[in-house]
Amino acid sequence: MIDPATAAPGPVAAEIERLLVAALAPTRLAVIDDSAKHRGHAGHDPRGESHFTVDVEATAFAGLNRVARQRLVNRALADLLAERVHALAIRASAPGE
Template sequence: MSVADTIRRKLEDALSPERLEVVDESHLHKGHAGHRPEGETHFRVTVVAGRFAGRSRVERQRLITSALKEEMGHPIHALSMKALAPDEADGSSA
């Protein structure tokens, strides 16, 4: 299973998102710290989930990193996160 598939599965299990996007951006970081030739090191996720309602940006990020705790550091070197409650997903961000 790819790292992106693992991220998707774990976030779906932990957060039951209404929308989930997982993008491997490793190719943009070639030659940077943490990059590996095989890729799958740098990711961007967008998560829209009811569990984020009423929570701060930091609390939302903690929910995401907690779900991915086994992967953080290795194989995931960098993770960019956009975490939104459903009522925020119309274009505004948290």
């Protein structure tokens, strides 16, 4: 489920995937490491894996607005967001949208 453009996902990307699968049972999930685009910017971590986009589709999002969907994702990733991930872009949808 890791973004196919990323041949070997790093440990943070793999943990994001694991946590989202456990919390949301997504029907589609892409975890995209955007860290290289932010090299030299505030929040860039020289270890890498600091900026991500997640594109997630899950039935858990049905009937929820954008903010409620993002809160579900943020709750699932709370520890990583507090300790390791500087920025997270979220595209969340329900099946059929």
